[in-house]
Amino acid sequence: MFSAQTYTDRRQRLKKEVGQGLILLLGNDEVGMNYRDNTLRFRQDSTFLYFFGLDKPGLIAIIDTETDTEIIFGSEPTLDDIVWSGPQPALAELAARVGVAQVNSPNSVSQLLKTARDSGRTVHYLPPYRQANVCKLHEWTGVSLGQIKEKASEVLIRAVVGQRSVKSDEEILQLEQAVNITGEMHLAAMQNTREGMYEYEVVGHIQGAALSRGGDLAYPIIFSTNGQTLHNHFHGNVMESGCLTLGDFGAESAMHYAGDITRTFPVDKKFTSKQREIYDIVLEMEMQSIAALAPGVLYRDVHVAANRIMLDGLKQLGIVSGDVDEMTQLGVGGLFMPHGLGHSIGLDVHDMEDLGENYVGYRDGLERSTQLGLRSLRLAKELQAGNTLTVEPGIYFIPELIDKLRAEGQFTDFVNYQKLADYRDFGGVRIEDNCLVNNDGGRVLGTPIPKTINEIETVRSL
Ligand SMILES: [Mn+2]
Known part of the structure; x- marks a missing residue:
C-alpha cells in the first residue's frame, strides 16, 4: 500500500474536480465459483484501490465533495470470521491507513444516499461491471436496472480517467515490478518449451513464475502455437517442430499493477528463414513505434506508421504489391493486424476499460475509425508524459x-x-512491451526481456 498521504491527495483532487454532490465508489465482493463459499480469486475494483487502497471485499466509500466528509463502509470482523479466516484489524484501523477517519456499517449506505437524494443532491457513481454492484446501485439510487450504466456520472468518469492516466513515480515503480515478474514468466516459457510437449505443461511454468514471486496473473494466459487466434486461451495442443508459439501474459504485482508482454518464439531452437522474415518486420514495427513515443504524439499516428512499416515489409516478400501509402490509407494492413497497436496499462491490464474505452483512448473531435484493425485501436489520442501503455x-x-x-x-x-x-499454417507473430511516456520521449518499462532473434535463440539454445 502507498502512504495515507498519497490516497488523501488523490481524493482531494477528485473532490475538487467533481465539485458538487456525493461520490460513491464501490469495492468488489467475493464471487462464488461453484457455490457461495468456494470463491473466485478476489480482485478489488481498481478505482477503489486507487483512491482507498484497501484490498478487501465488501467495502463501499462515499466522499462528500461539499462537507469534506469521507466514509468507508464495511462490516467489522465477527468472532466467526476470526475463527475461519484469522484475526483481522478493525475497519477503523484499516481506514486510518489510507487517511480516512470515519467508518460505518454497510447497512447505513442506503439511508445516507436517500437523505442526499431527497435534498436534491447528485450521487456520482461509475459504470459497474459486476452484477452485484449493478443491483446495489439500483437499490440505492432508484435508477432502473437497465439504465444503471448510462446514468453513471460523466463528470466522475472524466475526473477519474484524467487522474489515473498520468502515473506517479511510485506507480511507475509498481508497474516495473509487474513487468519484471512478467519477464521471468516469459523466460520460463522460453526455457521450458520443447518439441512434443503440450502447451499446458509450459503454462504451468509460466503461472508458477508469477506466483513464486508474490505476483499473480493480470489476465488469463495466452500461450499457443495457434498465435493467429488473437486471444487463444486453449492450451491443449502438442507443440510441434516447425511451429511458432505466441505467449501473451503478464503478472499483476502485489499492489495489483499489471504487466502485459508478448513474445513469439520457435518450438525449435532456431527460427526458420520464413519465420525470421515475418518476425523482423514485426520487430521493426515495434521498435520504431517505441522510438516514436513522446508527449503530444497522436497514438493513432503511431499505429498507422506501424502499418506502413508492415506493408512495406510484406511488399518486399511479395505478399502485397502497390503503393504503400495508398494501401495504408485503405487499411490493407487490417488483414494482417486486425487489432490496435496498444492500450493504456496500469492497475488494469486494459486500464480503466470499465469506465469506457473511448473516455480513456479518445477525445472530442477524435472519433473511432470503422476500418478493420484501426477500429480496434483502444488508445488513439495524444500521449502525455506519465502515460503508460x-x-x-x-x-x-x-x-x-x-x-x-x-x-x-x-x-x-x-x-x-x-x-x-x-x-496459411504460419500462425502469428506479436511482440509487446510496456512503455512510459516521459519528457524525453518514452522508454520501455522493466528489465529487458529477450526480444531480438539472436537474444531469443540464445535462450532457446541453453
Ligand atoms: Mn496488450
Whole structure:
C-alpha cells in the first residue's frame, strides 16, 4: 500500500474536480465459483484501490465533495470470521491507513444516499461491471436496472480517467515490478518449451513464475502455437517442430499493477528463414513505434506508421504489391493486424476499460475509425508524459479472415492471395512491451526481456 498521504491527495483532487454532490465508489465482493463459499480469486475494483487502497471485499466509500466528509463502509470482523479466516484489524484501523477517519456499517449506505437524494443532491457513481454492484446501485439510487450504466456520472468518469492516466513515480515503480515478474514468466516459457510437449505443461511454468514471486496473473494466459487466434486461451495442443508459439501474459504485482508482454518464439531452437522474415518486420514495427513515443504524439499516428512499416515489409516478400501509402490509407494492413497497436496499462491490464474505452483512448473531435484493425485501436489520442501503455504490433495469417476478404474481392489490387496460400499454417507473430511516456520521449518499462532473434535463440539454445 502507498502512504495515507498519497490516497488523501488523490481524493482531494477528485473532490475538487467533481465539485458538487456525493461520490460513491464501490469495492468488489467475493464471487462464488461453484457455490457461495468456494470463491473466485478476489480482485478489488481498481478505482477503489486507487483512491482507498484497501484490498478487501465488501467495502463501499462515499466522499462528500461539499462537507469534506469521507466514509468507508464495511462490516467489522465477527468472532466467526476470526475463527475461519484469522484475526483481522478493525475497519477503523484499516481506514486510518489510507487517511480516512470515519467508518460505518454497510447497512447505513442506503439511508445516507436517500437523505442526499431527497435534498436534491447528485450521487456520482461509475459504470459497474459486476452484477452485484449493478443491483446495489439500483437499490440505492432508484435508477432502473437497465439504465444503471448510462446514468453513471460523466463528470466522475472524466475526473477519474484524467487522474489515473498520468502515473506517479511510485506507480511507475509498481508497474516495473509487474513487468519484471512478467519477464521471468516469459523466460520460463522460453526455457521450458520443447518439441512434443503440450502447451499446458509450459503454462504451468509460466503461472508458477508469477506466483513464486508474490505476483499473480493480470489476465488469463495466452500461450499457443495457434498465435493467429488473437486471444487463444486453449492450451491443449502438442507443440510441434516447425511451429511458432505466441505467449501473451503478464503478472499483476502485489499492489495489483499489471504487466502485459508478448513474445513469439520457435518450438525449435532456431527460427526458420520464413519465420525470421515475418518476425523482423514485426520487430521493426515495434521498435520504431517505441522510438516514436513522446508527449503530444497522436497514438493513432503511431499505429498507422506501424502499418506502413508492415506493408512495406510484406511488399518486399511479395505478399502485397502497390503503393504503400495508398494501401495504408485503405487499411490493407487490417488483414494482417486486425487489432490496435496498444492500450493504456496500469492497475488494469486494459486500464480503466470499465469506465469506457473511448473516455480513456479518445477525445472530442477524435472519433473511432470503422476500418478493420484501426477500429480496434483502444488508445488513439495524444500521449502525455506519465502515460503508460502497451506497444504490441503483430502479423497474423488468419485463414478464415483471408478467405472472407478474398471471397468479397477486397484489396485484390494489392494482396497477392495466391502467395498468401503459402502462409496459411504460419500462425502469428506479436511482440509487446510496456512503455512510459516521459519528457524525453518514452522508454520501455522493466528489465529487458529477450526480444531480438539472436537474444531469443540464445535462450532457446541453453
Ligand atoms: Mn496488450
